[in-house]
Every structure is written in C-alpha cells, then in structure tokens.
Amino acid sequence: MEPVKKRMLISTIAIGAAVLSVLAVFWLASPRVPDARTTPGVGATLPGAGADPYVLDEVGPEVPTLVEYLDFQCPSCAALHPTVTALRVQYEGKINFVVRQFPLPGHPHAMDAALAAEAAGQQGRFEDMYSKLFENHDEWAAEVGPQAGTFRNYAEELGLDLAAYDAAIEDPATSERIQADIDDARRAGAQGAPTFVLDGEVLQLQEVSDLTDALDSA
DSSP, rough: OOOOHHHHOOOOOOOHHEEEEEEHHHHHHHHOOSSSSSSSTTTGGGOOOOOEEEEEEOOOOTOEEEEEETTOOHHHHHHHHHHHHHHHTTTTOOEEEEEEEEEOTTOHHHHHHHHHHHHHHTTHHHHHHHHHHTHHHHHTTOOSSSOOHHHHHHHHHHHHHHHHHHHHHHHHHHHHHOOOOOOHHHHHTTSSSSSSEEETHHHHOOSSSHHHHHHHOO
16 A cells, blocks of 8 residues: 555544544433433323323324323222233233322322332333232231331342332422322322323223223224
C-alpha cells in the first residue's frame, strides 16, 4: 500500500473510533426510561386503563384491554390469581392486561402489600412482587400483626435495592399513586375486589366463563 493511502486509512479508522467513543459517552450519560409503570402516555391509549397503569401484557390499542383492580390481601383475588395467569397465557397476543391497585379498608395488610408492589415497581419489578405476594398469600394474609417486614423480606429475596425500596415505602408519592388507582376504581364503578373492566366497562361476573365469554366477544 502506498504511504499516502496508508496514512489516510489510519486517519479514517482513528476518526471513526473517536466518533464511536463520543457516541458511547452520550449513550451512557443519557437518562433511562424507568421500568416502573408504562412510559407516560402509553396507558392513556388503552381503553379503560386510566393514567399511569401497570401494563403487564401489551399488544396495542387495537385489541381489547382488560383491567383488574385488585387487593393483594383479598381472598377472592388470591383464589382467582391462578385463573388470571392461565387466561393471560390463553389470550396471549390478543389482549392487553392491566393491573390497578384497589386495597380495601377492611383488609389491614392490603395497603402495606400495595406499597410493597409499588416500591418493587419503581425498580421495574412490579410483576415479580405481584406474583410473590399472591404465591405466598397463605403465609401473610391471615396474620394478625403488621406484615411490612414480610414484604421487605420478599423484596430482599427478589434482589431489590433495599435502600431504594425503603425510600419508596416512606415516600408520600408512592401512597399517592395507590390512591390514584383507588380513585380510578371508584370512578369506574368498582364495588369490591377483584373488579374487572373490559374496554372501560365493568364486567359483572358470576363464574370464570363470564370473563372468557366477554373476552371472546370483544
């Protein structure tokens, strides 16, 4: 290779490497979208999902959106959880599935459980805590004393940043997000938990087939 061409090739490679280095710095420095709830505005495109929802299964606004308002301590919610999980598999790719929190005042551990799910959600692990709370429902739901420590143990088992978890539990904004879900549930017409809303309409369910029939019709 001629000396001049060789020098030009080396210069070109050097410039390219410098450009890649600069781009890498900007990429590393750029803020990340937190994997907590949906990206702002996404949930608003799903009928009946409300603002700032947890969208566990997202296909798009062209398919039906099923919203579950739930209370983690509620026996009915816990009993129905395996069915909901199976329905998510059955209708995978056909529906959006959204979770909103609706802790009821008659359940003394419901708010602490909701806070635990929210705190996990702020670290992108809402669904993991959602599953853990239901899978271990028998361990804590019937206990008399406070269960916040139990939920913190779950956070530790999930490998969450416990300092960030504790800060989220204490942050009034976390409780406010739960209250926003409660307010939306009441506006939607929820009377108890679980309440299912399909494309903005509350479903009146007597058995599981009522839910599958509604989904099939939608």
